Amino acid sequence: MGTRTVDETGADTERDETAVDATEPDDATDEVQDDATDEAQDAPGAGTEVGKEDGPSGVGQGAAAVVSAALGLVSLTGGWLGTVAAARETLMGQLETAADASVATQVKEVYGDAWHTSALWAGLFALTALIVGVVVLARPAFGTPGRTVQAPWTRSVAWAGVSLGVIGLLLAVLKYTDVLLGLPATG
DSSP: EEEEEEOOSSEEEEEEETTOTTTOOOOOHHHHHHHHHHHHHTEEEEESTOOOSOOOOSSSHHHHHHHHHHHHHHHHOHHHHHHHHHHHHHHHHHHHHHTOOOOOHIIIIIHHHHHHHHHHHHHHHHHHHHHHHHHHGGGGGSSOOTTOOOHHHHHHHHHHHHHHHHHHHHHHHHHHHHHHSSOOOOO
């Protein structure tokens, strides 16, 4: 009944001829496995990793929308760069103004130029926020037709960036032209 075989280690072992060899596949098992493989290949998204999409994820658009809103906020509150530029302009005005200059000249050179520099930097931040926000909002129009990758919150944050950019730009122009908080009259 049993036959003698030599396994990989070289030891003689006995095996019953009626026992099923574990290395030989059963025909019924093969058919079930083949059907399962065919169904898996026909399923939507087959061949892709779980959680992965075929196209872009829209993370860049979301990040750009947040940057737009942040730049709009910086244009309203004033940023470090604008503060440093205004302080530098104040120092330059103090160095260039003669001690015997009129009060109007001193106020303009020391404070007025710094005020305009601050307004200029705020306007640049606002304009950048406005441009980035508009690009984020317009991006889906130039993408693949029928495919919207933009998350709903991205549009909201981009609109916030555009709104803050418009308000910041308006305030910067009013500040630069001395309509809003102009220099005091001396005289």
